[in-house]
Amino acid sequence: MPRAESPRDDRATGRDDRATGRDDRATGRDDRAPLRSATVAIIGCGGLGSSVAEMLVRSGVGALVLIDFDRVEEDNLNRQLFFRDQLGRLKAEALAETLRRIDPSVHLDVVVERVTAANLLPYVFGCDVLVEAVDGVDDKAMIVNVCTSELPEVPLVTVSGLAGSGSANEIVTQHIADNVYLVGDLASDVRDGLPLYASRVMVAAAHQAHVVVRVLLGLEHP
Amino acid sequence: MKVDVALFASLASFQPDGLSGRHTREFDFPDGMLISEVIASLGLPDEPRVIFVNGRHASEGAALSAGDRLAIFPPVGGG
Numbered sequence: 001m002p003r004a005e006s007p008r009d010d011r012a013t014g015r016d017d018r019a020t021g022r023d024d025r026a027t028g029r030d031d032r033a034p035l036r037s038a039t040v041a042i043i044g045c046g047g048l049g050s051s052v053a054e055m056l057v058r059s060g061v062g063a064l065v066l067i068d069f070d071r072v073e074e075d076n077l078n079r080q081l082f083f084r085d086q087l088g089r090l091k092a093e094a095l096a097e098t099l100r101r102i103d104p105s106v107h108l109d110v111v112v113e114r115v116t117a118a119n120l121l122p123y124v125f126g127c128d129v130l131v132e133a134v135d136g137v138d139d140k141a142m143i144v145n146v147c148t149s150e151l152p153e154v155p156l157v158t159v160s161g162l163a164g165s166g167s168a169n170e171i172v173t174q175h176i177a178d179n180v181y182l183v184g185d186l187a188s189d190v191r192d193g194l195p196l197y198a199s200r201v202m203v204a205a206a207h208q209a210h211v212v213v214r215v216l217l218g219l220e221h222p
Numbered sequence: 223m224k225v226d227v228a229l230f231a232s233l234a235s236f237q238p239d240g241l242s243g244r245h246t247r248e249f250d251f252p253d254g255m256l257i258s259e260v261i262a263s264l265g266l267p268d269e270p271r272v273i274f275v276n277g278r279h280a281s282e283g284a285a286l287s288a289g290d291r292l293a294i295f296p297p298v299g300g301g
């Protein structure tokens with residue numbers, strides 16, 4: 001796990017050629033080096049995952065594994081980072097295309113697969129942080145159970161409770177177990193018929209992305 | 223044996239004292255009680271859940287030890 005307690009200065013190497021000017025030239029420090037060298041797995045590229053991926057790329061994370069089996073549909077456009085001309089495309093591929101428009105140098109592995117307890121591990125093995133961003137409770141529990149039992153030393157960010165019009169201030173990040181961060185209000189459930197608003201989904205996505213950034217910077221407290 | 227039990231989210235209402243909130247409660251269980259037996263004794267619903275003991279993943283068939291911290295978390299849908 002990269003640590004950044006002592007910000008490093010990589011300017012002498014001249015390696016910072018990334019499109020988004022992330023080398024903090026004003027300070028002369030390279031605070032984002034731990035992000036650039038990191039690989040983050042995004043399991044589910046829908047409302048949460050597409051926005052988490054965008055924020056991580058803009059924040060300077062160097063590599064993402066984008067995992068999703070689904071295609072872009074009309075009713076995704078009210079909250080997910082897709083566009084009308086991407087309707088029908090595979091989400092993981094369409095998202096990769098968008099992320100490369102933001103930063104052509106980001107390394108992306110696209111996995112078009114529905115994850116199961118039997119196939120998940122090889123896709124996320126070697127990643128520095130894992131992000132659970134799926135919608136169904138069975139898949140959420142499966143992903144958390146597989147990751148925390150098989151990869152207990154790899155930080156996992158999971159989400160639970162982001163539906164409806166409740167206050168955005170109810171969505172929080174908690175460190176619920178070793179290497180496990182839980183984002184959400186823990187209660188609002190789409191199974192209760194609550195709608196998904198872009199604003200509240202993105203609050204949760206921002207919590208997820210930011211705890212990933214903090215973990216990569218060596219800051220363990222959410 | 224004494225075991226601390228934290229029930230997250232909707233499961234909090236299954237704490238025997240009926241008080242809301244995710245506060246850890248101390249229980250006195252028979253030595254070697256299985257997590258599955260704790261789940262049954264609390265009457266938790268048969269829904270997807272994640273279990274941690276002392277901050278690490280645990281399976282329902284695992285036995286508890288004195289001083290353990292048991293946490294049970296039920297995901298809710300949406301993403």
